[in-house]
Amino acid sequence: MHKNKPKQSKASRPNISQYTVKEPTELLLFLLHKQAKLGRNSVKAILARGQVSVNDKVVKEYNYPLQPGQTVIIRKDRVVEEAPLIGLTILHEDEDIIVIQKNAGLLSIASAQETEMTAYRQLMSHVRAKDPGSRVFVVHRLDRDTSGIMMFAKSEKVQQLLQNDWQDAVKERTYVALVEGKVKKPEGTISSWLRESSTLKMYSSQRPNDGQHAVTHYKTIQSSSSFTLLEVQLETGRKNQIRVHMEDIGHPIVGDKKYGSKSKALNRLGLHARVLAFVHPSTGQPMRFETEIPKAFLALIR
Template structure:
């Protein structure tokens, strides 16, 4: 895979630290070894922000292969200091894809009320800062109040290849849900979903009445008021998890639209914790994770 590198001019006082590579290694693993005092999250953040150079070329690729004699340097500022993102962190980027970690409260794309503060707009500005002709394309969406891992494509062709084969490409889609009440055992919810005039999804047990939706769940932790579930999608329908948790009699915390009466964490209790998929260009299977919000575990 051709790796994305951003050329930039650097002043001598911008450099924080640097090393000469002694033996072949992947960049991220090399950085972990060279900076043991830094947390893994902090090191990944430096890489995502464009603060890492290999032979004076800025790179954001965690799996870039280093060869003996390569010079790795950490800059005090990222490659695109004018582009500041809010509510998203870049987990991975190459010439075809961008994988992000989205905060709750951030829209995926523009709505009638919000045009600017969206994940799409911020990523678009980010890629255009390096190449004015660059574009991004949405592969799948997360609701505004759902946090976690999201995937974007850098070309229409890549987007279509992923979406057309999404059932086969997406090997794992794991969510963490904080729901009302005590869920006693693992299970599966299957129903057929339709959307009404108010844009609310309706669930039916009648076969072929709408789109079939299958959700599997596993109990991770239970408490007096709530339960923490690991949820895996076999299908990817709009609001699928939210509707199926309502069907189960345990609506997601904070989800008033689908039956919740409690909001003990001040947000929707749904988080996209892991995404595994087959890269459309290389065939490589990639997996990305986002840490479970602390408020979820404290309240279950």
């Protein structure tokens, strides 16, 4: 007669750790204490992947309050290997938004003609690795050959809030542009109306209301005899706005053949979205992200 095998308790299964809370604390602190050998980043990753439950409910918040008598379970068998992100770095992520730094060469989002790897597609996979029902939504774009800071929403509601209130929500959008030639004026403002041709090239017009009004402010950071590094602030965010306006003043962006550049000094476009400051759509908190000026830009000025 066969004896029934004893049923393994959750705690004795190799991939599951079970703990009883003895005193009030927060979840991340509790896990760091119980899983000291793992290290802080690994513990945060376990939480983010939904591998921790409190009284059989999955919890991902670091500061989730624990009370004596609760049961905390870590399931190490639920690891989802996430594909590495290529051409982008996540600077900030919360329940509502993701802020990234995008490298030059990576498309923000695929167009009808292009279906290659994009920032959007990678971030969609990133959020779905943690929760299959999650999505990301495009708030604004950067051209393929422009690097720098971009923001995505994690719900349609947040996307609409940001897009409808973009001019008020965004407090600062600063770019650095490496342009051809020595810009004589230390600072200036360019104002024109932009419209798109049938070949998808943007054109500048001085005729009022002949297209969308665009205003760009610039000031010189550094210059050499051949190039000038400008800080550029957008008052409006039109398609290719900085690229058209730099061509308008006779100093096209380095590497921007479409808008008049002759220089091949960079193997990319000399445009980088350096600062994005905005009011968080849900919390109302001011947020500001700033990145370094690309080393290749500085190398051409020195």
